[in-house]
Amino acid sequence: MLPVMSLDGGQLMYVILCKRFSEKSAERAVDVTALIILFPLTVLGFVVLLNSKYNFSLLFVCAYLIASLIFRNNRYY
Numbered sequence: 001m002l003p004v005m006s007l008d009g010g011q012l013m014y015v016i017l018c019k020r021f022s023e024k025s026a027e028r029a030v031d032v033t034a035l036i037i038l039f040p041l042t043v044l045g046f047v048v049l050l051n052s053k054y055n056f057s058l059l060f061v062c063a064y065l066i067a068s069l070i071f072r073n074n075r076y077y
Helices: 008-020 023-052 057-070
Strands: none
Touching (some): 008 023, 023 057
16 A cells, blocks of 8 residues: 555545645645655665665565656546
């Protein structure tokens, strides 16, 4: 349930915020929350990669989610 728009948590957060705020404010809030959560996860992915020498799965997932935020073309559902 990460609050990233390409995942269910982001969709749910957007729908809930749209009921109280404008669509633009809800988009901005979801984006900021996603970046705040993805940054420590990405750092943790680097730490896991450096400690294990081969386990890059968390880093790969974080890179995918960040790319989905960048290239989503403003598609909120």
